[in-house]
Amino acid sequence: MPIQSAAVVGGGSFGTVIANILADNGIQTRQWMRDDSIADAINQQHINPRYLPDTPLNPALQATTDLQAAVTNADVVFVSVPSASVREVAEKFLPWLQAEQCLVSTTKGIEPENFMLMSQVLSDVCPDNPVGVLSGPNLAKEIARRELAASVIASENSDLRREVQEALSCDYFRVYASNDPHGVELGGALKNIYAIASGFVAALGLGENTRSMIITRSLAEMSRFAVQMGANPLTFLGLAGVGDLFVTCSSSLSRNYRVGFAIGEGKTLDEAIESLGEVAEGVKTLRYVREKAIESDIYMPLVMGTYEVLFNGANPKQVAQGLMRGEMASDVEFALSRNEI
Ligand SMILES: NC(=O)c1ccc[n+]([C@@H]2O[C@H](COP(=O)([O-])OP(=O)(O)OC[C@H]3O[C@@H](n4cnc5c(N)ncnc54)[C@H](O)[C@@H]3O)[C@@H](O)[C@H]2O)c1
């Protein structure tokens, strides 16, 4: 059955662009947020003044601060709050959920207890509901300007995949399907770490060869980690892998890249976060992934070096230089394994 009604949980920039696409596609859409004044502005002026002040929104989009009203009877609920709040919000809406309602996470982060991805948190809280993940190279501000973009809906449930593809596809947004939610979700979470590292590199004025090396070796490192976590390495060739890594490591619209850039310019981590004024998920993800890599003995020199810069005040240029003298390595480990070189 095509999706006829949707809820978007979260009033930030990505939640708003997703809600607006759904409303543009004629789907009855309710967006839940905590802030009354933003909900009023969306309903009356059709604008989200805090997160997307320059984007006129579809007048049919209804904003509400009543979570029950938002999720009740919605065919699909998109969850678009920062990772630290996903469990809390899902526990709040659980009492109003029916088993046939689909849940789709757009959140790119990790819950540290048990190292859970957001779709796993949703399944943990709402075990009776089909769950999917939407992830890809999706800078919200570009999508808000209707610049052409694509994303991936990943789920083991083929009905959910097809219905979400139909609900979100439009002239400027194209949605591809994947049956590897774990890989797609890890791609979205892990790339934030490397966007921070790319921000340092840009601020230090290092060259294009350096940038290409960092992005490509980041892909090698994140796919090595993801495969150890049970993901399909081929997923990293797609939009949710190399696609999202490339955009987030290249654009000053990325919050994670901006945090890295500010640190490369000499700001402390606290100063960089304060000047950003929004959540850069990669800062926390870096801590959790480093711990997991140590615990599981996974070789992740870029994660270790980025951690030293962010949390131990190491000099980014010296760290980058030190990485050049790492152990002799294979270019593509899925072709030549690390112990065969
Ligand atoms: N912005 C992007 O370009 C983009 C693109 C793709 C995916 N994402 C991912 O989507 C998620 C949301 O991103 P965003 O850009 O919309 O974030 P944002 O920081 O712009 O907004 C998050 C929203 O969640 C709300 N929120 C925070 N804690 C909450 C809580 N406990 N209860 C209820 N609401 C709460 C905030 O008030 C805000 O309205 C992130 O994980 C991000 O990685 C973002």
Ligand SMILES: O=P(O)(O)OC[C@H](O)CO
């Ligand atoms: O602004 P960032 O760094 O959270 O990145 C936004 C999106 O994840 C890009 O796909």
